Amino acid sequence: MSLTVEPGSAEGAALLGNGASSGDFAGLSLRALAWRRLRRDKAAMVAMVFLLLVAFIAIFTPWIVGLMGLDPYSFDQEALDPALGSIPLGPWGGISWDHPLGVEPLTGRDIFARLLYGARVSLFIASTSVLFIVIIGTTVGIVAAYKGGWLDTLIGRLTDLILAFPFLLILIALSPVLTQRLEAIGFSPEWARFGYIIIVFVVFGWPYLARLIRGQVLSLREREFVEAAVATGAPTRRILFKEMLPNLWAPIIVYATISLPTLIAAEAVLSYLGVGIIEPTPSWGKMLSDSVRYFVIIPSYLFIPGTVLFLVVYSFNVFGDAIRDALDPRGSRNN
Amino acid sequence: MIRRILTGILILILLSMVTFLLFNALPADPAALTCGKSCNPQVIAANRVRLGLDQPLYMQYVEFVKGIFFGRTYGSGTATFECDAPCLGYSFRKGEQVTPLILKALPVTIWLSLGAFLLWLIPGVLLGIYASRRRGRWQERVTLGSALVGYSFPSFFIGLLLLFFVVIRWQWLPYPSYISPFENPVQFLQTMVLPWLTLALVYMAFYIRLTRNQLLETYSEDYIRTARAKGLKEGVVIRKHALRAGLTPIVTAAGLDLAGLLGGAIITESIFSLPGVGRLAVDAVIDADLAVITATVLLAGTFIITANIVVDLLYAVIDPRVRLA
Numbered sequence: 001m002s003l004t005v006e007p008g009s010a011e012g013a014a015l016l017g018n019g020a021s022s023g024d025f026a027g028l029s030l031r032a033l034a035w036r037r038l039r040r041d042k043a044a045m046v047a048m049v050f051l052l053l054v055a056f057i058a059i060f061t062p063w064i065v066g067l068m069g070l071d072p073y074s075f076d077q078e079a080l081d082p083a084l085g086s087i088p089l090g091p092w093g094g095i096s097w098d099h100p101l102g103v104e105p106l107t108g109r110d111i112f113a114r115l116l117y118g119a120r121v122s123l124f125i126a127s128t129s130v131l132f133i134v135i136i137g138t139t140v141g142i143v144a145a146y147k148g149g150w151l152d153t154l155i156g157r158l159t160d161l162i163l164a165f166p167f168l169l170i171l172i173a174l175s176p177v178l179t180q181r182l183e184a185i186g187f188s189p190e191w192a193r194f195g196y197i198i199i200v201f202v203v204f205g206w207p208y209l210a211r212l213i214r215g216q217v218l219s220l221r222e223r224e225f226v227e228a229a230v231a232t233g234a235p236t237r238r239i240l241f242k243e244m245l246p247n248l249w250a251p252i253i254v255y256a257t258i259s260l261p262t263l264i265a266a267e268a269v270l271s272y273l274g275v276g277i278i279e280p281t282p283s284w285g286k287m288l289s290d291s292v293r294y295f296v297i298i299p300s301y302l303f304i305p306g307t308v309l310f311l312v313v314y315s316f317n318v319f320g321d322a323i324r325d326a327l328d329p330r331g332s333r334n335n
Numbered sequence: 336m337i338r339r340i341l342t343g344i345l346i347l348i349l350l351s352m353v354t355f356l357l358f359n360a361l362p363a364d365p366a367a368l369t370c371g372k373s374c375n376p377q378v379i380a381a382n383r384v385r386l387g388l389d390q391p392l393y394m395q396y397v398e399f400v401k402g403i404f405f406g407r408t409y410g411s412g413t414a415t416f417e418c419d420a421p422c423l424g425y426s427f428r429k430g431e432q433v434t435p436l437i438l439k440a441l442p443v444t445i446w447l448s449l450g451a452f453l454l455w456l457i458p459g460v461l462l463g464i465y466a467s468r469r470r471g472r473w474q475e476r477v478t479l480g481s482a483l484v485g486y487s488f489p490s491f492f493i494g495l496l497l498l499f500f501v502v503i504r505w506q507w508l509p510y511p512s513y514i515s516p517f518e519n520p521v522q523f524l525q526t527m528v529l530p531w532l533t534l535a536l537v538y539m540a541f542y543i544r545l546t547r548n549q550l551l552e553t554y555s556e557d558y559i560r561t562a563r564a565k566g567l568k569e570g571v572v573i574r575k576h577a578l579r580a581g582l583t584p585i586v587t588a589a590g591l592d593l594a595g596l597l598g599g600a601i602i603t604e605s606i607f608s609l610p611g612v613g614r615l616a617v618d619a620v621i622d623a624d625l626a627v628i629t630a631t632v633l634l635a636g637t638f639i640i641t642a643n644i645v646v647d648l649l650y651a652v653i654d655p656r657v658r659l660a
Contacts (some may be wrong), residue, residue: 160342161349164643166598166635169613172620173628174357265489269602272491273617288492295499302499306492314487321483 037326044322047315054312057116058123065113068100072117072282076108087297101304105294111301114282115308121283122312125194126263129201130256137206138252141213142240146221152214159207171200171266175275190281197276201263209255216251220244250327257323261316268309284309336648343644350636355396358629382427385409399424423633424626428619433630436615443513444611447603448596450527451534456589459539463546464573470551478543486540494533494606501529511607530607534600538592545588549581556580582653587646594642598635 038044057064065072080088080103087105096102101112144155175196182192220226221244229239270276271285279286284305291301383389386409387398401407402422409416409425418425423433466478501507508525516523553559554577562572599613608614612631619627 157346157349160346161353164346164350164636164640165354166595166632166639168601169599169616169632169635172601172617173632176620176623177358261487268489269491273601273605275617275620288495292495295495296503299499302495306489306495309489310487310492313489314484317483317487 034323034326038322041322041326043318047318047322050311050315051319054119054315055123058120061116061120065116068112070110070113072109072113073280074109076103076110080105080108087294102298102300104290105298105301111287111304114287115284115305117282118284118287118305119308119312121194121277121281122264122267125197125201125267126260129198129205129263130259132198132202133205133209133259134252134256136202137209137255138213138245138248140206141210142217142244142248144210145214145217146236146240146244155210155214159211162204162207165204167204168266168269170204171197171270172273172275174200175270189278193277193281197267197270201266205259205263209252212251212255213248216248217244220247254320254324254327257316257320261313261320264316265309265313339647340644343640347637347640350640351400351633352396354629354632354636355399356392358625358632359395360392386425386427423630426619426624426626428622428624429627433626436627437612437630437634440610440612440615442515443609444597444599444604444613446516446523446527447530447534447600447609447611448593450531451538451596451600452589452593454531454535455537455539455542458535459542460546460585462539462543464550464578466543466547467550467554468573475547479547482540482543484540485536486544488537490533490537491602491606493536494530494603497529497533498606511609513609526607526609530600530603530609533603533606534596541588542585545585546581549584550577553577553581579653583650586649586653590642590646590649591639594638595635597638599631 088103088108101110101115103110104114140155144152178196178199179189179192182195183189187195226239226243229243234243267276268283268285268288271283272289273285274289277283277286287305288302288309291298291305295302387395390398398407402418402420402424404420406420406422407418409418418432418434421434423437425432426436429436462478462482466475469475469478498511502510508529509522511526511529512522513526514522550573559572559577562576563569567576597612599611599616600609601613601617603609604611604613605617612634615627616631618624619631
């Protein structure tokens with residue numbers, strides 16, 4: 001092995017895939033190794049394909065729903081039975097060619113279309129939040145560990161404080177005040193809801209990652225390649241983001257895959273409790289809470305969003321577990 | 336250790352400040368929220384003075400903290416009323432002081448949390464041990480697989496399914512209606528069994544995985560090999576050596592989870608209409624009842640901070656390698 005000036009970034013680049021040609025290393029790069037382990041895990045592969053499908057659907061929802069001639073907002077009184085208090089006509093909540101998964105009671109809105117739009121809302125909120133959590137958490141964690149001193153103490157106390165807040169309660173409690181403020185500065189009601197959920201997710205989500213990253217950086221700082229970079233007079237910013245960051249991708253990826261399902265479920269809970277997404281925006285949590293009153297006559301209305309929510313969260317967890325095992329440098333945990 | 340407690344107190348003070356600020360400075364006009372939509376400006380103005388909302392924010396905070404420790408008097412002149420320590424504020428929406436409201440809700444939440452806690456912790460740890468002993472075999476895969484399924488079920492979906500099948504469709508249990516166990520133990524149990532089960536199913540999965548992972552890590556430690564080499568029985572090795580060292584993260588998680596629940600099992604209480612702290616908080620949010628919201632957030636935060644300190648103390652008791660600084 002020849003002496004490379006930045007073995008750190010070579011390792012990291014290998015993990016990221018844009019520099020896997022570091023020919024001096026025998027065998028597989030960490031990324032290739034991780035991918036090979038992941039590919040051998042059949043459950044993880046099934047989960048991944050399912051999640052890619054869900055992501056595809058979420059991105060192209062308007063086109064898919066449009067092609068099928070459906071619409072999540074339009075009322076359809078003809079699918080309802082006025083004699084029975086406007087419950088859907090026909091068995092299984094009004095499943096028919098026009099409405100593949102039936103219609104909502106009272107309004108006759110198409111459940112399939114609302115389910116797909118619900119996926120879009122849910123994934124949009126969760127992935128945007130995770131993106132910000134990763135950016136803020138990583139930056140703060142690196143800075144805290146590398147700068148040390150009073151800044152580290154301050155950040156430490158701040159994370160302590162945020163972690164002491166009851167997450168779900170604060171999420172619910174802040175909903176009216178924060179949405180009011182956002183609407184006051186010009187957000188539409190729909191975007192004020194999105195904004196508040198994302199803000200609260202990010203504000204109360206980054207400290208966990210920051211702590212994790214801080215610990216990692218503290219141990220990385222003692223490694224030779226960082227010392228070498230310091231010795232060659234590299235500027236701090238370069239050391240932090242070119243030397244350190246590439247070595248932090250593994251914990252960040254694992255953290256992100258664990259966070260996504262948690263936030264998807266949290267958004268559903270908020271909407272279920274009536275403080276998250278509001279009408280007319282479709283949301284899985286709201287569908288579940290709406291379905292409660294109709295359970296005896298239309299059980300499918302409860303099971304459809306519930307099952308989809310479960311499958312998405314479950315797939316993320318299966319996939320997250322597999323990624324964690326695959327990226328674990330100790331290697332052979334599950335094979 | 337003193338340092339640990341002092342830090343805890345500092346965080347608690349900060350928490351109370353931030354909470355107070357969030358719910359008294361963020362809303363456009365807290366006084367307007369005291370009396371709903373059918374409210375005239377005179378009443379709002381009067382309430383503003385009565386609650387001390389006309390004073391600068393920091394004075395309001397000082398009054399609030401003073402109320403917690405020494406009690407306080409609302410209003411002035413003839414129309415005053417006393418709020419004894421610990422005074423957590425006055426809810427105009429309910430026309431009641433907050434402290435008695437919370438004291439009434441707290442026992443429900445405590446019963447719910449403690450019951451669920453036992454129901455998930457004991458089977459969770461036992462199943463975790465079992466999975467670790469059957470490493471690489473089908474029993475492990477089944478245990479961990481079902482744990483992941485349980486872990487992925489949104490708690491409100493489990494709760495709704497249990498409620499609908501057990502209570503509504505099969506009618507095995509009467510509709511939940513909370514009553515104190517000292518008044519009617521049978522109805523108490525009939526009401527609590529499903530909420531307990533809901534929470535237990537959601538939380539247990541995490542403890543199975545955690546226990547199994549912890550044990551697998553400790554099994555490879557030298558002192559376990561030593562213990563086995565001494566000819567100790569496998570049960571003794573697990574109980575006295577492996578579990579004891581692997582227990583610290585489990586104790587941390589258990590302590591924090593219990594504290595989190597004591598601050599209000601929001602979802603479960605909502606589904607099963609239990610009049611606990613979580614339900615109180617959600618109702619307060621829907622009613623925009625700032626006094627109750629502030630108090631419940633503060634209470635829940637206090638539980639979490641206390642649990643953190645208690646967990647640290649327990650470490651030293653459990654793991655002989657940890658010495659308190």
